Amino acid sequence: MAAGRKNSSLSPGLRLALVLALNAAAVFVLWRVWPRDSDAQAADRGAANQDEVPEWQRALRSAANGAAQLVDDGPQVDAPAGLSREQLSQLERGLRATIEKHVEEARKLTGGKVHQGNTAVALHVREVGAGSASDIALGSERLMRPASNLKLVTTAAALALLGPDWQFRTRFDATGPIEAGVLRGDLVVRAGGDPLYDPTSNGDVEHLLAPVISELAGLGITVIAGDIVLDEGEFQRPAPAPQWPEAGQHWAEYCALAGGFSANRGCLTAIVSPSGVGTPARVEVFPREHGLPLNVGVRTEAKGGVDVQCGARPTGVIVRGSIARGSAPFVASFSHPDPVELFGYAFSGALARRGIVVQGRFRRERNVRAASTLAELRTPLENVLGPINADSTNAVADQLFLATAQAVIGQGTRAAGAQATRLALERLGVPREGFEQVDGSGLSRANRITAQQVVALIEKVLTQDRRSARLYLDSLAVAGERGTLDDRMGKTVARGRVRAKTGFIDGTSALSGVAEALDGRRFVFSILVNYPDSGGLNKSVWKPMQDELCVRLVEVGKSK
Numbered sequence: 022m023a024a025g026r027k028n029s030s031l032s033p034g035l036r037l038a039l040v041l042a043l044n045a046a047a048v049f050v051l052w053r054v055w056p057r058d059s060d061a062q063a064a065d066r067g068a069a070n071q072d073e074v075p076e077w078q079r080a081l082r083s084a085a086n087g088a089a090q091l092v093d094d095g096p097q098v099d100a101p102a103g104l105s106r107e108q109l110s111q112l113e114r115g116l117r118a119t120i121e122k123h124v125e126e127a128r129k130l131t132g133g134k135v136h137q138g139n140t141a142v143a144l145h146v147r148e149v150g151a152g153s154a155s156d157i158a159l160g161s162e163r164l165m166r167p168a169s170n171l172k173l174v175t176t177a178a179a180l181a182l183l184g185p186d187w188q189f190r191t192r193f194d195a196t197g198p199i200e201a202g203v204l205r206g207d208l209v210v211r212a213g214g215d216p217l218y219d220p221t222s223n224g225d226v227e228h229l230l231a232p233v234i235s236e237l238a239g240l241g242i243t244v245i246a247g248d249i250v251l252d253e254g255e256f257q258r259p260a261p262a263p264q265w266p267e268a269g270q271h272w273a274e275y276c277a278l279a280g281g282f283s284a285n286r287g288c289l290t291a292i293v294s295p296s297g298v299g300t301p302a303r304v305e306v307f308p309r310e311h312g313l314p315l316n317v318g319v320r321t322e323a324k325g326g327v328d329v330q331c332g333a334r335p336t337g338v339i340v341r342g343s344i345a346r347g348s349a350p351f352v353a354s355f356s357h358p359d360p361v362e363l364f365g366y367a368f369s370g371a372l373a374r375r376g377i378v379v380q381g382r383f384r385r386e387r388n389v390r391a392a393s394t395l396a397e398l399r400t401p402l403e404n405v406l407g408p409i410n411a412d413s414t415n416a417v418a419d420q421l422f423l424a425t426a427q428a429v430i431g432q433g434t435r436a437a438g439a440q441a442t443r444l445a446l447e448r449l450g451v452p453r454e455g456f457e458q459v460d461g462s463g464l465s466r467a468n469r470i471t472a473q474q475v476v477a478l479i480e481k482v483l484t485q486d487r488r489s490a491r492l493y494l495d496s497l498a499v500a501g502e503r504g505t506l507d508d509r510m511g512k513t514v515a516r517g518r519v520r521a522k523t524g525f526i527d528g529t530s531a532l533s534g535v536a537e538a539l540d541g542r543r544f545v546f547s548i549l550v551n552y553p554d555s556g557g558l559n560k561s562v563w564k565p566m567q568d569e570l571c572v573r574l575v576e577v578g579k580s581k
Contacts, residue, residue: 212281224290422461540578
Protein backbone atom coordinates (compact mmCIF):
# COMPACT_ATOMS: atom_id res chain seq x y z
CA MET A 22 0.00 0.00 0.00
CA ALA A 23 2.79 2.41 0.94
CA ALA A 24 4.73 1.62 -2.23
CA GLY A 25 1.64 2.24 -4.30
CA ARG A 26 1.06 5.62 -2.68
CA LYS A 27 4.72 6.51 -3.18
CA ASN A 28 4.69 5.58 -6.91
CA SER A 29 1.52 7.50 -7.51
CA SER A 30 3.33 10.61 -6.44
CA LEU A 31 6.09 10.22 -9.03
CA SER A 32 6.28 12.67 -11.86
CA PRO A 33 5.17 11.46 -15.37
CA GLY A 34 8.77 11.55 -16.57
CA LEU A 35 10.03 9.38 -13.72
CA ARG A 36 7.16 6.90 -14.20
CA LEU A 37 8.05 6.58 -17.92
CA ALA A 38 11.68 5.99 -17.12
CA LEU A 39 10.76 3.29 -14.59
CA VAL A 40 8.51 1.51 -17.12
CA LEU A 41 11.23 1.57 -19.78
CA ALA A 42 13.75 0.16 -17.32
CA LEU A 43 11.43 -2.68 -16.30
CA ASN A 44 10.73 -3.51 -19.96
CA ALA A 45 14.44 -3.60 -20.73
CA ALA A 46 15.02 -5.96 -17.80
CA ALA A 47 12.24 -8.27 -19.00
CA VAL A 48 13.66 -8.35 -22.53
CA PHE A 49 17.09 -9.20 -21.13
CA VAL A 50 15.69 -12.11 -19.10
CA LEU A 51 13.80 -13.46 -22.12
CA TRP A 52 16.89 -13.13 -24.24
CA ARG A 53 18.86 -15.23 -21.76
CA VAL A 54 16.32 -18.07 -21.47
CA TRP A 55 14.60 -18.16 -24.90
CA PRO A 56 15.80 -21.01 -27.19
CA ARG A 57 17.99 -19.58 -29.94
CA ASP A 58 18.58 -22.49 -32.34
CA SER A 59 18.96 -20.30 -35.40
CA ASP A 60 18.17 -17.02 -37.04
CA ALA A 61 15.42 -18.83 -38.90
CA GLN A 62 13.73 -19.67 -35.59
CA ALA A 63 13.80 -16.02 -34.62
CA ALA A 64 12.23 -15.14 -37.95
CA ASP A 65 9.47 -17.68 -37.33
CA ARG A 66 8.43 -15.64 -34.31
CA GLY A 67 7.83 -12.75 -36.64
CA ALA A 68 9.99 -10.16 -38.43
CA ALA A 69 8.72 -6.63 -38.66
CA ASN A 70 10.49 -5.96 -41.95
CA GLN A 71 10.10 -8.32 -44.93
CA ASP A 72 13.77 -7.78 -45.76
CA GLU A 73 14.64 -9.32 -42.39
CA VAL A 74 12.84 -12.57 -43.16
CA PRO A 75 15.43 -15.24 -44.05
CA GLU A 76 15.67 -16.70 -47.52
CA TRP A 77 14.10 -20.05 -46.65
CA GLN A 78 10.96 -18.41 -45.30
CA ARG A 79 10.50 -16.11 -48.28
CA ALA A 80 11.05 -19.08 -50.59
CA LEU A 81 8.48 -21.17 -48.78
CA ARG A 82 5.94 -18.36 -49.15
CA SER A 83 6.62 -17.60 -52.77
CA ALA A 84 5.58 -19.15 -56.06
CA ALA A 85 7.60 -19.11 -59.26
CA ASN A 86 6.03 -18.99 -62.71
CA GLY A 87 2.54 -19.63 -61.38
CA ALA A 88 3.43 -22.85 -59.54
CA ALA A 89 1.15 -23.85 -56.67
CA GLN A 90 2.08 -22.36 -53.31
CA LEU A 91 2.39 -24.24 -50.06
CA VAL A 92 -0.62 -22.27 -48.84
CA ASP A 93 -3.48 -20.70 -50.73
CA ASP A 94 -3.04 -17.15 -51.95
CA GLY A 95 -4.13 -14.66 -49.33
CA PRO A 96 -2.94 -13.14 -46.06
CA GLN A 97 0.02 -14.96 -44.58
CA VAL A 98 0.06 -15.70 -40.86
CA ASP A 99 3.39 -16.09 -39.10
CA ALA A 100 3.79 -19.58 -37.69
CA PRO A 101 3.86 -19.89 -33.89
CA ALA A 102 7.00 -20.84 -32.02
CA GLY A 103 8.20 -24.45 -31.97
CA LEU A 104 5.97 -27.22 -30.70
CA SER A 105 5.99 -27.80 -26.97
CA ARG A 106 7.26 -31.09 -25.57
CA GLU A 107 3.69 -32.19 -24.97
CA GLN A 108 2.68 -31.34 -28.54
CA LEU A 109 5.74 -33.13 -29.93
CA SER A 110 4.99 -36.19 -27.83
CA GLN A 111 1.37 -36.23 -28.95
CA LEU A 112 2.35 -35.84 -32.61
CA GLU A 113 4.95 -38.60 -32.32
CA ARG A 114 2.43 -40.98 -30.77
CA GLY A 115 0.02 -40.34 -33.61
CA LEU A 116 2.70 -40.86 -36.27
CA ARG A 117 3.91 -44.05 -34.62
CA ALA A 118 0.37 -45.41 -34.36
CA THR A 119 -0.20 -44.73 -38.06
CA ILE A 120 2.95 -46.66 -38.99
CA GLU A 121 2.10 -49.60 -36.74
CA LYS A 122 -1.43 -49.78 -38.13
CA HIS A 123 -0.24 -50.00 -41.73
CA VAL A 124 2.56 -52.48 -41.03
CA GLU A 125 -0.08 -54.69 -39.44
CA GLU A 126 -2.27 -54.21 -42.52
CA ALA A 127 0.66 -55.33 -44.71
CA ARG A 128 1.03 -58.44 -42.54
CA LYS A 129 -2.64 -59.33 -42.97
CA LEU A 130 -2.67 -58.71 -46.72
CA THR A 131 0.40 -60.89 -47.31
CA GLY A 132 -0.55 -63.69 -44.97
CA GLY A 133 2.39 -62.90 -42.72
CA LYS A 134 5.03 -62.63 -45.45
CA VAL A 135 5.56 -58.95 -44.65
CA HIS A 136 5.68 -58.12 -40.97
CA GLN A 137 7.31 -55.85 -38.40
CA GLY A 138 10.38 -58.07 -38.17
CA ASN A 139 11.33 -57.80 -41.86
CA THR A 140 9.92 -54.39 -42.73
CA ALA A 141 11.76 -51.15 -42.02
CA VAL A 142 9.83 -47.88 -41.86
CA ALA A 143 12.00 -44.82 -41.25
CA LEU A 144 10.42 -41.47 -40.45
CA HIS A 145 12.12 -38.18 -39.70
CA VAL A 146 10.25 -34.90 -39.15
CA ARG A 147 11.64 -31.47 -38.35
CA GLU A 148 9.76 -28.23 -37.87
CA VAL A 149 11.39 -25.69 -40.15
CA GLY A 150 13.26 -23.08 -38.15
CA ALA A 151 12.83 -24.82 -34.79
CA GLY A 152 16.14 -26.68 -34.86
CA SER A 153 16.89 -30.31 -34.00
CA ALA A 154 14.98 -30.03 -30.71
CA SER A 155 11.82 -30.32 -32.80
CA ASP A 156 12.88 -33.58 -34.45
CA ILE A 157 10.73 -36.69 -34.45
CA ALA A 158 12.96 -39.62 -35.34
CA LEU A 159 11.54 -43.09 -35.78
CA GLY A 160 14.25 -45.37 -37.14
CA SER A 161 15.53 -42.45 -39.19
CA GLU A 162 19.25 -43.25 -38.74
CA ARG A 163 18.84 -46.56 -40.56
CA LEU A 164 20.41 -46.71 -44.04
CA MET A 165 17.66 -47.42 -46.58
CA ARG A 166 17.06 -47.76 -50.30
CA PRO A 167 15.50 -44.41 -51.27
CA ALA A 168 14.12 -45.25 -54.74
CA SER A 169 13.29 -41.99 -56.53
CA ASN A 170 13.75 -39.93 -53.37
CA LEU A 171 17.39 -39.99 -54.46
CA LYS A 172 16.40 -37.44 -57.09
CA LEU A 173 16.19 -34.92 -54.24
CA VAL A 174 19.93 -35.45 -53.76
CA THR A 175 20.71 -35.23 -57.48
CA THR A 176 18.92 -31.91 -57.90
CA ALA A 177 20.18 -30.49 -54.60
CA ALA A 178 23.77 -31.33 -55.57
CA ALA A 179 23.38 -29.58 -58.92
CA LEU A 180 21.96 -26.44 -57.32
CA ALA A 181 24.64 -26.39 -54.62
CA LEU A 182 27.61 -27.04 -56.91
CA LEU A 183 26.55 -25.39 -60.17
CA GLY A 184 24.16 -22.68 -59.01
CA PRO A 185 20.58 -21.99 -60.04
CA ASP A 186 21.55 -20.22 -63.27
CA TRP A 187 23.72 -23.03 -64.64
CA GLN A 188 23.00 -24.32 -68.14
CA PHE A 189 23.69 -27.50 -70.09
CA ARG A 190 25.94 -26.43 -72.97
CA THR A 191 26.32 -28.35 -76.21
CA ARG A 192 28.94 -26.69 -78.39
CA PHE A 193 29.13 -26.84 -82.18
CA ASP A 194 32.62 -26.44 -83.64
CA ALA A 195 34.06 -26.55 -87.15
CA THR A 196 37.23 -28.22 -88.34
CA GLY A 197 37.41 -26.03 -91.45
CA PRO A 198 36.28 -22.68 -92.87
CA ILE A 199 32.92 -21.64 -94.28
CA GLU A 200 33.23 -20.75 -97.95
CA ALA A 201 30.29 -19.71 -100.14
CA GLY A 202 27.82 -21.44 -97.83
CA VAL A 203 29.86 -24.64 -97.53
CA LEU A 204 31.48 -25.75 -94.28
CA ARG A 205 34.76 -27.19 -95.59
CA GLY A 206 35.21 -29.77 -92.88
CA ASP A 207 33.37 -31.55 -90.11
CA LEU A 208 30.80 -30.12 -87.74
CA VAL A 209 31.95 -31.27 -84.29
CA VAL A 210 29.28 -31.39 -81.60
CA ARG A 211 30.68 -31.33 -78.04
CA ALA A 212 28.69 -33.31 -75.47
CA GLY A 213 27.10 -31.38 -72.62
CA GLY A 214 24.87 -34.05 -71.09
CA ASP A 215 21.66 -32.28 -72.13
CA PRO A 216 18.61 -34.62 -72.00
CA LEU A 217 17.04 -32.49 -74.77
CA TYR A 218 13.58 -33.11 -73.39
CA ASP A 219 10.28 -31.27 -73.41
CA PRO A 220 7.57 -33.10 -71.42
CA THR A 221 4.84 -31.29 -73.37
CA SER A 222 5.96 -32.21 -76.91
CA ASN A 223 5.23 -35.96 -77.05
CA GLY A 224 8.78 -36.75 -78.04
CA ASP A 225 9.38 -34.13 -80.72
CA VAL A 226 12.71 -32.33 -80.20
CA GLU A 227 13.04 -30.20 -83.34
CA HIS A 228 11.88 -27.05 -81.55
CA LEU A 229 14.64 -27.63 -79.00
CA LEU A 230 17.25 -27.93 -81.75
CA ALA A 231 15.84 -25.01 -83.75
CA PRO A 232 17.83 -22.22 -82.00
CA VAL A 233 21.22 -23.74 -82.74
CA ILE A 234 20.24 -24.72 -86.30
CA SER A 235 19.15 -21.12 -86.83
CA GLU A 236 22.57 -19.97 -85.64
CA LEU A 237 24.27 -22.26 -88.13
CA ALA A 238 21.97 -21.10 -90.92
CA GLY A 239 22.65 -17.51 -89.89
CA LEU A 240 26.31 -18.09 -90.64
CA GLY A 241 25.29 -18.88 -94.21
CA ILE A 242 25.84 -22.62 -93.98
CA THR A 243 23.80 -24.60 -96.49
CA VAL A 244 26.18 -27.54 -96.96
CA ILE A 245 28.41 -29.44 -94.53
CA ALA A 246 31.03 -31.09 -96.70
CA GLY A 247 32.30 -33.34 -93.94
CA ASP A 248 30.71 -35.39 -91.17
CA ILE A 249 28.69 -34.65 -88.07
CA VAL A 250 31.11 -35.72 -85.34
CA LEU A 251 29.56 -36.45 -81.93
CA ASP A 252 32.38 -35.80 -79.50
CA GLU A 253 31.48 -37.58 -76.25
CA GLY A 254 34.52 -36.12 -74.48
CA GLU A 255 34.86 -37.50 -70.94
CA PHE A 256 31.29 -38.76 -70.68
CA GLN A 257 30.91 -42.48 -70.11
CA ARG A 258 29.36 -44.65 -72.77
CA PRO A 259 25.64 -45.18 -72.05
CA ALA A 260 25.05 -48.29 -69.95
CA PRO A 261 22.80 -49.49 -67.11
CA ALA A 262 23.90 -48.68 -63.57
CA PRO A 263 24.81 -51.43 -61.09
CA GLN A 264 21.79 -53.25 -59.63
CA TRP A 265 19.30 -51.85 -62.11
CA PRO A 266 16.27 -53.98 -63.04
CA GLU A 267 16.91 -57.11 -65.09
CA ALA A 268 17.62 -56.85 -68.81
CA GLY A 269 14.04 -57.78 -69.67
CA GLN A 270 12.92 -54.37 -68.41
CA HIS A 271 15.54 -52.26 -70.18
CA TRP A 272 13.15 -51.41 -73.01
CA ALA A 273 10.94 -49.47 -70.52
CA GLU A 274 10.96 -45.69 -70.29
CA TYR A 275 12.18 -45.81 -66.68
CA CYS A 276 15.30 -47.72 -67.79
CA ALA A 277 16.32 -45.26 -70.53
CA LEU A 278 20.09 -44.76 -70.67
CA ALA A 279 22.06 -41.56 -70.18
CA GLY A 280 25.23 -40.26 -71.81
CA GLY A 281 26.99 -37.23 -73.20
CA PHE A 282 24.20 -36.77 -75.75
CA SER A 283 20.52 -37.59 -75.64
CA ALA A 284 17.22 -36.66 -77.24
CA ASN A 285 13.77 -36.95 -75.72
CA ARG A 286 15.59 -38.22 -72.57
CA GLY A 287 16.83 -41.24 -74.51
CA CYS A 288 13.34 -42.41 -75.43
CA LEU A 289 11.08 -42.88 -78.41
CA THR A 290 7.44 -41.78 -78.12
CA ALA A 291 4.73 -43.50 -80.13
CA ILE A 292 1.38 -41.83 -80.78
CA VAL A 293 -1.38 -44.13 -82.03
CA SER A 294 -4.63 -42.58 -83.29
CA PRO A 295 -7.66 -44.62 -84.44
CA SER A 296 -9.05 -44.33 -87.95
CA GLY A 297 -11.92 -46.14 -89.67
CA VAL A 298 -12.95 -49.55 -88.43
CA GLY A 299 -10.94 -52.28 -90.14
CA THR A 300 -8.22 -49.91 -91.33
CA PRO A 301 -4.72 -49.36 -89.93
CA ALA A 302 -4.50 -46.82 -87.15
CA ARG A 303 -2.23 -43.84 -87.62
CA VAL A 304 1.13 -44.39 -85.92
CA GLU A 305 3.75 -41.68 -85.41
CA VAL A 306 7.09 -42.16 -83.68
CA PHE A 307 9.17 -39.27 -82.31
CA PRO A 308 11.86 -38.09 -82.68
CA ARG A 309 11.16 -38.48 -86.38
CA GLU A 310 14.63 -39.82 -87.16
CA HIS A 311 15.89 -42.47 -84.76
CA GLY A 312 17.92 -44.86 -86.92
CA LEU A 313 15.83 -47.98 -86.31
CA PRO A 314 13.58 -49.94 -88.72
CA LEU A 315 9.86 -49.66 -88.01
CA ASN A 316 7.61 -52.67 -87.44
CA VAL A 317 4.20 -51.02 -87.18
CA GLY A 318 0.78 -52.60 -87.31
CA VAL A 319 -2.15 -51.37 -85.24
CA ARG A 320 -5.73 -52.18 -86.27
CA THR A 321 -8.72 -49.94 -85.66
CA GLU A 322 -11.53 -51.99 -84.10
CA ALA A 323 -15.20 -51.18 -83.53
CA LYS A 324 -14.77 -51.69 -79.78
CA GLY A 325 -12.41 -53.16 -77.25
CA GLY A 326 -10.39 -50.21 -75.98
CA VAL A 327 -6.64 -50.02 -76.48
CA ASP A 328 -4.27 -52.98 -76.69
CA VAL A 329 -0.97 -51.72 -78.09
CA GLN A 330 2.52 -53.08 -77.41
CA CYS A 331 5.55 -50.87 -77.99
CA GLY A 332 9.27 -51.32 -77.68
CA ALA A 333 12.65 -50.74 -79.29
CA ARG A 334 15.62 -53.00 -79.81
CA PRO A 335 18.75 -52.55 -81.93
CA THR A 336 16.87 -54.54 -84.56
CA GLY A 337 13.94 -52.13 -84.76
CA VAL A 338 10.90 -50.41 -83.26
CA ILE A 339 7.70 -52.36 -82.65
CA VAL A 340 4.27 -50.73 -82.37
CA ARG A 341 1.56 -53.36 -82.80
CA GLY A 342 -1.91 -54.17 -81.52
CA SER A 343 -5.39 -52.70 -81.73
CA ILE A 344 -7.27 -49.55 -80.77
CA ALA A 345 -11.00 -48.96 -80.68
CA ARG A 346 -12.65 -46.34 -82.88
CA GLY A 347 -13.39 -43.26 -80.82
CA SER A 348 -10.52 -43.87 -78.39
CA ALA A 349 -8.28 -40.97 -77.46
CA PRO A 350 -4.81 -41.15 -79.03
CA PHE A 351 -2.61 -43.64 -77.22
CA VAL A 352 0.79 -42.23 -76.22
CA ALA A 353 3.63 -44.38 -74.92
CA SER A 354 7.35 -43.82 -74.42
CA PHE A 355 10.05 -46.50 -74.37
CA SER A 356 13.82 -46.42 -74.25
CA HIS A 357 16.04 -46.21 -77.31
CA PRO A 358 19.01 -48.62 -77.23
CA ASP A 359 21.51 -45.73 -77.38
CA PRO A 360 20.73 -42.06 -76.57
CA VAL A 361 23.87 -40.84 -78.37
CA GLU A 362 22.82 -42.49 -81.61
CA LEU A 363 19.30 -41.11 -81.11
CA PHE A 364 20.66 -37.57 -80.82
CA GLY A 365 22.77 -38.02 -83.95
CA TYR A 366 19.81 -39.12 -86.05
CA ALA A 367 17.46 -36.48 -84.62
CA PHE A 368 19.97 -33.68 -85.22
CA SER A 369 20.81 -34.84 -88.74
CA GLY A 370 17.12 -35.01 -89.62
CA ALA A 371 16.46 -31.54 -88.21
CA LEU A 372 19.33 -30.14 -90.30
CA ALA A 373 17.92 -31.73 -93.44
CA ARG A 374 14.47 -30.28 -92.86
CA ARG A 375 16.05 -26.85 -92.44
CA GLY A 376 17.70 -27.27 -95.84
CA ILE A 377 21.24 -27.87 -94.60
CA VAL A 378 22.79 -30.73 -96.56
CA VAL A 379 25.26 -33.04 -94.82
CA GLN A 380 27.42 -34.73 -97.42
CA GLY A 381 29.10 -37.04 -94.92
CA ARG A 382 27.57 -39.09 -92.11
CA PHE A 383 27.56 -38.79 -88.35
CA ARG A 384 30.10 -40.64 -86.27
CA ARG A 385 31.24 -40.81 -82.64
CA GLU A 386 34.65 -39.64 -81.47
CA ARG A 387 36.33 -38.26 -78.35
CA ASN A 388 38.31 -35.05 -77.83
CA VAL A 389 38.42 -33.98 -81.47
CA ARG A 390 40.38 -30.85 -82.39
CA ALA A 391 38.50 -28.09 -84.18
CA ALA A 392 39.35 -24.71 -85.67
CA SER A 393 36.48 -22.56 -84.41
CA THR A 394 33.23 -22.48 -82.44
CA LEU A 395 30.12 -21.75 -84.50
CA ALA A 396 27.22 -22.03 -82.08
CA GLU A 397 26.11 -23.28 -78.68
CA LEU A 398 22.89 -24.90 -77.52
CA ARG A 399 21.99 -23.97 -73.94
CA THR A 400 19.33 -25.50 -71.70
CA PRO A 401 18.76 -23.94 -68.25
CA LEU A 402 19.05 -26.17 -65.19
CA GLU A 403 15.62 -25.01 -64.04
CA ASN A 404 14.06 -26.63 -67.14
CA VAL A 405 14.89 -30.13 -65.90
CA LEU A 406 14.10 -29.81 -62.18
CA GLY A 407 10.34 -30.30 -62.58
CA PRO A 408 10.66 -33.31 -64.89
CA ILE A 409 13.04 -34.84 -62.34
CA ASN A 410 11.26 -34.12 -59.04
CA ALA A 411 7.61 -33.57 -59.93
CA ASP A 412 7.35 -36.12 -62.77
CA SER A 413 10.13 -38.47 -61.60
CA THR A 414 11.72 -38.89 -65.04
CA ASN A 415 14.65 -41.22 -64.45
CA ALA A 416 16.79 -40.56 -67.51
CA VAL A 417 16.63 -36.78 -67.03
CA ALA A 418 17.90 -37.28 -63.48
CA ASP A 419 20.72 -39.51 -64.75
CA GLN A 420 21.65 -36.93 -67.39
CA LEU A 421 21.91 -34.26 -64.69
CA PHE A 422 23.93 -36.61 -62.48
CA LEU A 423 26.49 -37.13 -65.25
CA ALA A 424 26.48 -33.48 -66.35
CA THR A 425 27.12 -32.31 -62.78
CA ALA A 426 30.02 -34.74 -62.56
CA GLN A 427 31.46 -33.46 -65.83
CA ALA A 428 31.15 -29.82 -64.76
CA VAL A 429 32.62 -30.31 -61.28
CA ILE A 430 35.00 -33.28 -61.52
CA GLY A 431 35.79 -33.20 -65.25
CA GLN A 432 34.40 -36.66 -65.97
CA GLY A 433 30.81 -37.52 -66.86
CA THR A 434 30.82 -40.89 -65.14
CA ARG A 435 28.83 -42.47 -62.33
CA ALA A 436 31.90 -42.64 -60.10
CA ALA A 437 32.56 -38.92 -60.65
CA GLY A 438 28.87 -38.23 -60.02
CA ALA A 439 29.10 -39.91 -56.63
CA GLN A 440 32.23 -37.87 -55.88
CA ALA A 441 30.45 -34.64 -56.82
CA THR A 442 27.47 -35.51 -54.64
CA ARG A 443 29.70 -36.14 -51.63
CA LEU A 444 31.24 -32.72 -52.24
CA ALA A 445 27.77 -31.16 -52.37
CA LEU A 446 26.71 -32.79 -49.11
CA GLU A 447 29.88 -31.52 -47.47
CA ARG A 448 29.24 -28.02 -48.79
CA LEU A 449 25.65 -28.12 -47.52
CA GLY A 450 26.69 -29.44 -44.14
CA VAL A 451 24.73 -32.70 -44.48
CA PRO A 452 26.21 -35.79 -42.76
CA ARG A 453 27.55 -38.31 -45.30
CA GLU A 454 28.05 -41.40 -43.14
CA GLY A 455 26.86 -44.49 -44.98
CA PHE A 456 25.46 -42.52 -47.93
CA GLU A 457 25.85 -44.28 -51.30
CA GLN A 458 24.78 -43.02 -54.74
CA VAL A 459 25.40 -44.98 -57.94
CA ASP A 460 22.89 -43.31 -60.26
CA GLY A 461 20.96 -40.07 -60.43
CA SER A 462 17.46 -41.53 -60.46
CA GLY A 463 17.31 -43.93 -57.54
CA LEU A 464 16.51 -46.88 -59.81
CA SER A 465 19.52 -48.84 -58.55
CA ARG A 466 19.05 -51.00 -55.48
CA ALA A 467 22.60 -50.13 -54.40
CA ASN A 468 21.75 -46.57 -53.36
CA ARG A 469 21.61 -45.88 -49.61
CA ILE A 470 20.56 -42.91 -47.49
CA THR A 471 18.86 -42.25 -44.15
CA ALA A 472 15.61 -40.36 -43.61
CA GLN A 473 17.56 -38.08 -41.28
CA GLN A 474 19.97 -37.21 -44.10
CA VAL A 475 17.09 -36.50 -46.49
CA VAL A 476 15.48 -34.07 -44.03
CA ALA A 477 18.81 -32.33 -43.39
CA LEU A 478 19.37 -32.04 -47.14
CA ILE A 479 15.97 -30.50 -47.90
CA GLU A 480 16.25 -28.01 -45.04
CA LYS A 481 19.76 -27.02 -46.09
CA VAL A 482 18.70 -26.35 -49.67
CA LEU A 483 15.89 -24.16 -48.39
CA THR A 484 18.45 -22.06 -46.50
CA GLN A 485 20.52 -21.43 -49.62
CA ASP A 486 20.09 -18.43 -51.89
CA ARG A 487 16.50 -17.45 -52.57
CA ARG A 488 16.48 -18.56 -56.19
CA SER A 489 17.85 -22.04 -55.43
CA ALA A 490 15.35 -22.51 -52.61
CA ARG A 491 12.43 -21.42 -54.78
CA LEU A 492 13.46 -23.59 -57.76
CA TYR A 493 13.89 -26.62 -55.51
CA LEU A 494 10.59 -26.17 -53.75
CA ASP A 495 8.67 -25.43 -56.94
CA SER A 496 10.12 -28.53 -58.63
CA LEU A 497 8.31 -30.86 -56.24
CA ALA A 498 5.00 -32.60 -56.83
CA VAL A 499 2.02 -31.01 -55.05
CA ALA A 500 -0.56 -33.08 -53.20
CA GLY A 501 -3.80 -33.34 -55.17
CA GLU A 502 -2.59 -30.95 -57.86
CA ARG A 503 0.62 -31.67 -59.74
CA GLY A 504 3.17 -34.28 -60.71
CA THR A 505 3.23 -37.75 -59.18
CA LEU A 506 1.08 -36.50 -56.27
CA ASP A 507 -1.74 -35.18 -58.44
CA ASP A 508 -3.97 -38.13 -57.47
CA ARG A 509 -3.04 -38.28 -53.79
CA MET A 510 -4.45 -36.43 -50.76
CA GLY A 511 -6.73 -34.45 -53.06
CA LYS A 512 -9.76 -34.83 -50.79
CA THR A 513 -7.93 -34.09 -47.55
CA VAL A 514 -6.69 -30.98 -45.76
CA ALA A 515 -3.25 -31.79 -47.20
CA ARG A 516 -4.26 -30.80 -50.74
CA GLY A 517 -1.86 -28.09 -51.91
CA ARG A 518 -0.09 -28.09 -48.54
CA VAL A 519 2.32 -30.97 -49.17
CA ARG A 520 5.10 -30.66 -51.72
CA ALA A 521 7.18 -33.79 -51.98
CA LYS A 522 9.07 -36.38 -54.01
CA THR A 523 7.57 -39.82 -54.40
CA GLY A 524 9.58 -43.00 -54.82
CA PHE A 525 9.02 -46.64 -55.69
CA ILE A 526 10.99 -49.66 -56.80
CA ASP A 527 10.19 -53.26 -55.88
CA GLY A 528 10.42 -53.55 -52.10
CA THR A 529 10.86 -49.80 -51.59
CA SER A 530 8.41 -46.95 -51.13
CA ALA A 531 9.26 -43.36 -50.20
CA LEU A 532 7.88 -39.86 -49.79
CA SER A 533 9.91 -36.85 -48.66
CA GLY A 534 9.33 -33.12 -48.79
CA VAL A 535 7.68 -30.20 -47.02
CA ALA A 536 4.26 -30.01 -45.34
CA GLU A 537 2.52 -26.84 -44.20
CA ALA A 538 0.29 -27.21 -41.15
CA LEU A 539 -3.03 -25.45 -40.76
CA ASP A 540 -1.53 -23.15 -38.12
CA GLY A 541 1.29 -22.04 -40.44
CA ARG A 542 4.05 -24.31 -39.16
CA ARG A 543 6.20 -25.95 -41.80
CA PHE A 544 7.64 -29.42 -41.48
CA VAL A 545 10.36 -31.11 -43.51
CA PHE A 546 9.79 -34.86 -43.51
CA SER A 547 11.11 -38.08 -44.98
CA ILE A 548 9.35 -41.46 -45.01
CA LEU A 549 11.35 -44.43 -46.32
CA VAL A 550 9.98 -47.98 -46.40
CA ASN A 551 11.97 -51.11 -47.24
CA TYR A 552 10.05 -54.40 -47.23
CA PRO A 553 10.03 -57.88 -48.79
CA ASP A 554 8.76 -57.41 -52.32
CA SER A 555 5.07 -58.21 -52.45
CA GLY A 556 3.04 -56.95 -55.40
CA GLY A 557 0.44 -54.29 -54.72
CA LEU A 558 1.57 -53.21 -51.24
CA ASN A 559 2.85 -49.84 -52.40
CA LYS A 560 -0.60 -48.81 -53.60
CA SER A 561 -2.68 -50.58 -50.96
CA VAL A 562 -0.58 -49.92 -47.83
CA TRP A 563 2.47 -47.69 -48.10
CA LYS A 564 1.02 -44.82 -50.12
CA PRO A 565 -2.03 -44.60 -47.83
CA MET A 566 0.31 -44.69 -44.83
CA GLN A 567 2.45 -41.87 -46.22
CA ASP A 568 -0.64 -39.82 -47.02
CA GLU A 569 -2.04 -40.31 -43.52
CA LEU A 570 1.28 -39.28 -41.97
CA CYS A 571 1.26 -36.11 -44.07
CA VAL A 572 -2.31 -35.32 -43.07
CA ARG A 573 -1.29 -35.64 -39.41
CA LEU A 574 1.46 -33.07 -39.98
CA VAL A 575 -0.90 -30.71 -41.76
CA GLU A 576 -3.49 -31.02 -38.99
CA VAL A 577 -1.08 -29.76 -36.33
CA GLY A 578 -2.80 -26.74 -34.80
CA LYS A 579 -6.23 -27.79 -36.04
CA SER A 580 -9.01 -26.33 -33.93
CA LYS A 581 -10.62 -28.88 -31.65
